[in-house]
Amino acid sequence: MRIEGFLIGALLALPVxxxxxxxxxxPGTAALVELYTSEGCSSCPPADxxxxxxxxxxxxxxxxxxxxxxxxxxxxxxKDPYAKREFSLRQRKLSQLQRMALVYTPQxxxxxxxxxxxxxxxxxxxxxxxxxxxxxxxxxLELFGADAKxxxxxxxxxxxxxxxxxxx
Numbered sequence: 001m002r003i004e005g006f007l008i009g010a011l012l013a014l015p016v017x018x019x020x021x022x023x024x025x026x027p028g029t030a031a032l033v034e035l036y037t038s039e040g041c042s043s044c045p046p047a048d049x050x051x052x053x054x055x056x057x058x059x060x061x062x063x064x065x066x067x068x069x070x071x072x073x074x075x076x077x078x079k080d081p082y083a084k085r086e087f088s089l090r091q092r093k094l095s096q097l098q099r100m101a102l103v104y105t106p107q108x109x110x111x112x113x114x115x116x117x118x119x120x121x122x123x124x125x126x127x128x129x130x131x132x133x134x135x136x137x138x139x140x141l142e143l144f145g146a147d148a149k150x151x152x153x154x155x156x157x158x159x160x161x162x163x164x165x166x167x168x
Contacts, residue, residue: 021143026061029133031126033065034109036091039080040073047106050119062131070105136160 035051037044054065070091071083091103098114108118110126117123137159144152 023141025135025137025139027135028062028131029135030061031063031130032109032111033063035065035067036070036087036103036105036107036109037067038070038073038083038105040076040078041105044106047108047118051108058127063127070103072103073105134160 033051033054035047037048037051048067051065051067054063067082068087068090069080069082069084070088071080071085072088074080074083088103091107091109094109094112094114095101095103097112100114108115110118110123111130115123115126117126137157140154140156142154144154146152
């Protein structure tokens with residue numbers, strides 16, 4: 001997955017000011033929730049429903065939910081039409097970075113780390129801790145026009161300098 005696509009996806013998840021077609025990040029950190037799933041996985045439907053509810057339950061500025069369909073279950077006969085090899089490779093890379101021996105579905109990754117408490121109160125607590133952190137960047141996406149040829153947009157990203165008393 002390219003970072004540009006993720007950035008645009010994250011920006012589109014932010015609240016939109018309809019009069020200006022403007023979306024900007026807030027003062028806190030939004031949590032990235034990645035669900036690695038597959039239509040060929042018999043254990044995935046509850047996780048799929050949970051992720052769908054996350055998108056409705058929390059403010060868009062607090063969480064960015066992504067369903068990433070992996071292709072490694074396709075060999076059993078049910079080909080997932082949403083599966084992408086890039087998603088499987090991303091999951092394997094995250095697993096390697098965390099020194100995990102395997103990949104699995106459904107897997108929830110919260111802020112780049114394996115998170116097994118996704119269906120419990122532990123998720124609410126982890127989300128609150130993430131959201132309480134000050135944002136490290138300001139993101140802005142403004143839509144100027146749209147037609148059959150495409151969109152005219154302006155996107156900007158600015159790093160927020162850490163507070164003077166911050167420990168790095």
